[in-house]
Amino acid sequence: MKAFLPLTILALPFLEIAVFIAVGSAIGIFPTIGLTILGMVGGILIVKAQGFVHLRRMQAAMQAGEPPVADMCHTVLLLIAGILLVLPGFITDIIGLALLLPPVRAIAAIAFLKRFTVRHGQAGAQNTGGQGYYYNQRDDIIEGEFEEAPPAPRHHLSHSNDDDKKS
Numbered sequence: 282m283k284a285f286l287p288l289t290i291l292a293l294p295f296l297e298i299a300v301f302i303a304v305g306s307a308i309g310i311f312p313t314i315g316l317t318i319l320g321m322v323g324g325i326l327i328v329k330a331q332g333f334v335h336l337r338r339m340q341a342a343m344q345a346g347e348p349p350v351a352d353m354c355h356t357v358l359l360l361i362a363g364i365l366l367v368l369p370g371f372i373t374d375i376i377g378l379a380l381l382l383p384p385v386r387a388i389a390a391i392a393f394l395k396r397f398t399v400r401h402g403q404a405g406a407q408n409t410g411g412q413g414y415y416y417n418q419r420d421d422i423i424e425g426e427f428e429e430a431p432p433a434p435r436h437h438l439s440h441s442n443d444d445d446k447k448s
Contacts, residue, residue: 297370304371320374324366327381332359354390355383362386 305313335356342349358380365377379385 293370293372297372300371316371317369317374320371320378321367321369324363324374324377324381328359328363328366331381332356332363335359350394351390354393355386358386358389358393 301313304316335352339349339352339356342352362377362380365373365380380389
């Protein structure tokens with residue numbers, strides 16, 4: 282599974298060329314170039330408009346003292362969508378356009394956050410003292426200061442008859 286992304290990135294230019302050839306032979310060279318330019322310009326305008334909306338939401342959340350995690354994820358995904366739309370190609374345009382849809386972005390953001398939380402949240406609290414983060418089961422982040430306490434002494438209950446021997 283780890284090799285899937287690099288292989289996809291290596292295969293993408295060849296797939297894009299194949300799609301360009303197929304679309305160019307179906308509708309002609311100038312309509313193909315026109316669609317590519319239209320995808321670039323339209324994508325940039327849409328990403329710019331939606332990006333400002335999420336930036337305003339992030340500012341409002343930060344002013345309210347809340348972490349703008351969801352809007353940050355949406356903004357990063359919009360940036361990725363913008364990059365994909367600017368790249369010439371129909372496959373990248375389709376993926377970029379899909380990321381412009383709020384439900385698709387929400388699913389991608391949830392998948393990203395779950396993957397990030399699973400990878401980086403398993404360690405739990407830092408155990409070096411000082412400031413740290415603790416990830417609980419609900420994916421909340423609890424920030425605070427702490428220090429390690431020395432281990433409590435162990436008390437062993439003895440079932441021997443040592444007390445009976447002394448009497």
